[in-house]
Amino acid sequence: MNDVLLSATNLTKSFGGFVAVDDVNLHVKRGQIHALIGPNGAGKTTCFNLLTKFLTPTHGTISYKGHDITAMSPADIARLGIVRSFQISAVFPHLTALENVCIALQRQRGDSFDFWRSQKVLLQFNDEACALLEDVGLSEFRDVHAADLSYGRKRALEIATTLAVDPDMLLLDEPMAGMAQADVERISELIRRISVNRTILMVEHNLSVVATLSDTISVLARGKVLAEGDYATVSQDARVIEAYIGEDHG
Numbered sequence: 001m002n003d004v005l006l007s008a009t010n011l012t013k014s015f016g017g018f019v020a021v022d023d024v025n026l027h028v029k030r031g032q033i034h035a036l037i038g039p040n041g042a043g044k045t046t047c048f049n050l051l052t053k054f055l056t057p058t059h060g061t062i063s064y065k066g067h068d069i070t071a072m073s074p075a076d077i078a079r080l081g082i083v084r085s086f087q088i089s090a091v092f093p094h095l096t097a098l099e100n101v102c103i104a105l106q107r108q109r110g111d112s113f114d115f116w117r118s119q120k121v122l123l124q125f126n127d128e129a130c131a132l133l134e135d136v137g138l139s140e141f142r143d144v145h146a147a148d149l150s151y152g153r154k155r156a157l158e159i160a161t162t163l164a165v166d167p168d169m170l171l172l173d174e175p176m177a178g179m180a181q182a183d184v185e186r187i188s189e190l191i192r193r194i195s196v197n198r199t200i201l202m203v204e205h206n207l208s209v210v211a212t213l214s215d216t217i218s219v220l221a222r223g224k225v226l227a228e229g230d231y232a233t234v235s236q237d238a239r240v241i242e243a244y245i246g247e248d249h250g
């Protein structure tokens, strides 16, 4: 299956006797935006942490481009081109948006950031950093300190620092969490824009965002994949409706 970039086979995670992720099979196709949704406690975060190697599975395998990556560390898979946003993209609050992206670019070139280095070293990344800031709609905020950006713009900056790594695959953990509606629209548009030539897997609670952005949706409930398909398909699935209604009633 050439068009599958990331896949999980029989993925299982138990905490003590409790099975949080139960025999999950997931196939993320190249070039798609794939969403993982489900009611509270469904196992989305655990699944996401397994796929990004922050947790070790009790059982099952994960492969990327056909290679088994089950035993790899997050740093190893980042080198393969799978990047979890808001992970390596720590934003330095007292540096400007431009400086933050320059540092991310410098890190990508293999140097660790050294605060004692001269500004000149960072300046060589200026043009590339400006282009990334433009990509995420932050051109006019390039000289603003990250701490002074709105929440949504901070997330856009985090995405710019993630894009500095030029990943093939981006894993986004609730990109819209805590955002005002105007920011939700801006970040949705941004995710759509950066998805060109990339593959995105995201955990997201905002169903209208999921509906408009996703090519494929996997619905988890009680650790298992309940349904999979496009939004029209999964939103009409009786088991999915029941799982969400069940959540509303307790």
Ligand SMILES: Nc1ncnc2c1ncn2[C@@H]1O[C@H](COP(=O)(O)OP(=O)(O)OP(=O)(O)O)[C@@H](O)[C@H]1O
Pocket (backbone or CB within 6 Å): 015, 018, 019, 020, 038, 039, 040, 041, 042, 043, 044, 045, 046, 047
């Ligand atoms: N480290 C842990 N130890 C024990 N149980 C855990 C641990 N992490 C998660 N769980 C349990 O596993 C289940 C799934 O949790 P998870 O956070 O993956 O769900 P979720 O779908 O992301 O939920 P939410 O939408 O509420 O964030 C929950 O019942 C949770 O209590």
